[in-house]
Amino acid sequence: MRFFGIDVHRKYCEGAELLPNNTIRHFRFPNERKAREKFARGLDDQCKVALEATGNALMIYDILSAHGAKVVLVNPMKTRAIAEARIKTDKIDAEILVRLLAADFVCECWVAPKEERDLRTLLHHRVALKKQVVSIKNRVHAILMRHSIPVPVSDLFGVKGRRFLFSLEGLPEVEKIVMASNLKALEGLEAEVKAIEKELYLRAKALPGVELLLGIPGIDVLAALTILAEVGDIRRFASAKKLASFAGVVPSVHQSGKVRYTGHITKGGRSMLRWIMIQVALQVVRHPGSLRDFYLRLRGRKGHKIAIVATARKLLTIIWVMLTRNVSYEYSRDDLKEKKIKRMEKRAMPYTVGSDMPQKITSYLATEDDILKIPESAA
Template identity: 55%
Template sequence: MRFIGLDVHQKYVEGCEIGPDKKKRRFRIANTRESWEEFAQTLDPETRVVMEATSNAFWIYDILSGYPAQVVIANTLKTRAIAEARIKTDALDAQILAQLLAADFIPESWVPDKEKYQLRVLLHHRIRLAKIRTMLKNKIHAVLIRNGIQSPWSDLFGKNGRRFLESISLPETEQIIVCSSLRLLDAVQKEMTALEADLFVRAKENPDVKLLMGIPGISALSALTILAEIGDISRFSSPKKLASYAGLVPSVHQSGKTRYTGHITKEGRSVLRWILVQCAQRAVQSEGKLRAFYLGLKAKKGHKIAIVATARKLLHVVWAVLVRQEEYRDLRRDLLDKKLKTMNRKAKKYEVTTDELWRIIEDVGEIPDEQAPRWLQGAG
């Protein structure tokens, strides 16, 4: 057997191969598709390859998994703990990965299929756009605060709020900041609307989305995000294991016979944890079991602990609904119908023509044809 560890960087990858003779061979690969295709040609069924679960590891995995070798993505947190215990280092370089793989000490990460991975990427892009939108709004609010101006409107960015912003008098530099931020805000909102319309189409095509939409606080896009983050629900034999995957379980510390529980671990899928807390915030606004649970705990432990516990309880409900393929027991049909109407109304495929892509590129700066992406070269 050959064991190959890959330490993936942005522009290159450090590799270490341990052959049948136990000798180590180090090498470096340029992090380009052409280099990986060439490297993949050297793989055979007697080869095992491992790399850490970094942001750019999955497209490499996608290329290599099409060849005979066994390719695994290492669970970074667990692998690092094993490496520190056995090799006394916190640097997971290529040689250590290869050694752990040869000793069968690599805890593997579950790798989503291409469709699920691409959906995750789109949903994460939407979240980043939402954060940019919030940042721009906060910037405008900050301008008003430091100039002693209070808006008479609760929504500063609705129609009346925008008219108010146009009517106020500000110093020239502050006016530039507000106008610039509003233009950026409009551009971000336009992209978010188009992207969300495409995501609504994908949500309509997934029957599990409708099942989750029956749960209080979960919208179509929230359901799609939860499903994309979970992947295959059959991986989790219990709701507790799913909650652990989301990092929504309490940390445990033990000293002798004394056992302490602390804050949640925050390990695992941070986006899954975030979206569940958002859904819990909405769920407790309407009457039902989740609200009653939240209010009972809030009186004893406060809002933060109560809302996190509600998010965990919500995830238990998600697990039960998906595993049993049954509607939520306390489903409110009127609320589900309202959510479905919104989804159907907003669903529209995201389309960008080649001409529009060229316009975007030219707005940034004209580039020679030979430097354009290969799939755009020669396009008209």
């Protein structure tokens, strides 16, 4: 067996090979596709490679794995020999990696299949787009607030609200330009969000477990998809406690002798899974059931925030049981579940003539030239 350790950087990869005489052969190659493939062609199923789990390590992982090598993605938070080294260079890091690999002392990360990673990428991109949408809406509100302009509609970004924004009068020229730019950017972002969501709904129809999770009030299609994508193969977790630890919703523990106390949640593992579980818990406690009762009891003693996190952890335990045993939620509402499934199927359908295809907001509102037109009195 040949052992390699590779310290991955943005422009190059620093490598180390452990030779049979226990010496190290150092090498370096550019972090480019041709160079990576050239290195991979020299590997076979008798090679074992250790990579630190960095931002671009998965791309190298896929290339090396395709050539038969056993690739181990190492958790950098657990590699104390590297993290706590007094003398730290790229060559030393690569050497430590390969020696730990040969001694079987590395803490290996689980690598999701490419299909799951692609799904995560789409979900994360949607969240990023939604954050940009919220940011633009906040800027529009700020313009109105700066000029003390009241909002005459309940939904500022609905049909009537946008018509109001496009027909605003009394704004300075620069603010009109900024307002038009914000509305145009908002329209483009919302179109991108719809396109990404359409792709996600298509994938949700083919993913086992989505319909099962839709039986939980408060979980919609995208939330179910996010949970399944972040968790991956549920069989990886021997117990619900391990899944909760993976989500980072377990309390930290400090113990020395007879002294033991617990602190805040660890916030380790998948931050997206932890975030979506908190969001789902906020919705679940609105519906009758054991989770709402649990939340109300705990809220009286610990407060809202701690109660919601504890509810999210309890819900994660329920999800683990549902997925491992393939059972439905005890308080599932069949009518609500059917509505969610029909909505998913509708959103996944291709647009046809006469359907609810989204139209550009500017098609029935004032044009940009009208918005930017300066009154003659101001010329």
